[in-house]
Amino acid sequence: MTTLGLIGYGAIARDIVSAFPPDAVDWLMLLREGASPELPANVSVVARIEQLIEAKPLAVVEAASQGAVATYIPALLEAGIPTVVASVGALADATLHARIAAAGRSGGARLILPAGALGGLDYLRAIAALPDARVRYTSRKPPTAWEAELASLGLSAERDAVTLFEGTPAEAASAYPKNLNAAFAVALAVGAEKVTVRVIADPKATGNSHEIEAESAAGTALFSMVNAPSPGNPKTSALTALSLVAALRDLLDMDLLDMGGRR
Template identity: 40%
Template sequence: MKIGIIGEGAIGRYVADKLREGGNGPHAILVRPARLSEPNDTGAARVSSVGNLPPDLDLMVDCAGHAALIDHGAAILERGIDLITVSLGALADAALEQRLTDAARAGGAQLHLASGAIGALDCMQAARVGGLTEVIYTGRKPPNGWRGSPAEDRIDLDGLTSATTHFDGTARQAATEYPKNANVAAAVAIAGMGFDATKARLIADPDVTANIHEIEAKGAFGSFTFRIEGKALPDNPRSSALAAMSVISAIERRRAAITT
């Protein structure tokens, strides 16, 4: 399988390194034009447009955030190349979702949504079949984990002495207002009741050191509660280690003769 990657950030580097460890490193890396002149010792072709990607790629992996999916996703799918993304929050934009859907159908390709920093989505998808009545996602991070987000304008991150909610609304609102922080809310919504029916709550908590994600779901199946405390990648405290691992897991499922 010939694989390309969008982005060379923390998640992109993790994915590229894991692919090389398995003996099948990336064949191309899609980057911003300004990065083309930087030294390239990756062994992969570095390009700045979808049109310049090698013609024989089987799969592209988006590791570069919402903007990359918006800018390149449709063109990749229209070329007939399958695409894995962790930028699930971008799909809160209904127009983008439709554009990607149309592109995938036109190209005979698929957009695969990596699970990212959360688990239990297979359980959620199964529960959806019987009917869900309530899904609540709660994201809890230390105050510094919300730097660069609307939380800075809503609460005093420096002066917090106890857990404080700075967002309480729908998953669509969370994904739209917090594009760098709410991919998990989007993943939960897509797996379950949808962006508008899924409730989301975002909390800054000075008493925690990890990023904590919780799902509460109720429906015809019964109920479940899921909680995970995620660590960041060593070279970027803003990038979830599990999100990067979920990309490799998605690639491995594509390669496997037997898969879950």
């Protein structure tokens, strides 16, 4: 049995737990105080980060919120526990980013930032070295993913698309912590100063779509993803949990776990 940790038990976390055979992994789940969801038999709850650290999981996955990254990830890395983070937009806070990097160095633990809802980040990492590289990232989701934001602006996107935001990846990730982590994943890959972000609530969107347009001395590229929303959360692409599972399997060298032919 392998012990793994998980922070949060929402749409992504549920998909991650069900991606592993129940007899291969013991999950230790850090939940908010008072939360008591129904849990599978191989999942137990811990109330404090210290308990998670004491249990020495092989790795911990954050699938909760940017706030959870700030609260828990430095301590996990300092304790030498490799950590996979979904809420990568938390790193838009430069002070937190530096603190997390220092914690990783001091504990000798890796911080894994998966591609999440996106693809094409290898291309962006390659052109990061080119000073003229420019990238435009567009997030386009149906109005159901933006209900609260549209209501607070007194807007409706039932008939026509509404551009909710244009700006930098750090602004986007901070303004929309539940929707724009992907914008900051683009920034981490190519360099924040090279990226502009657009956010569109679009009644014609058939899924959570992400467009990455890149231009540099190396050429031009267009990556377009139309992701099915997670059944548990319309803001979240179902692809994200798959990406985190793949990152976890790479990290652990999954010969450790018998994936029952599902590799």
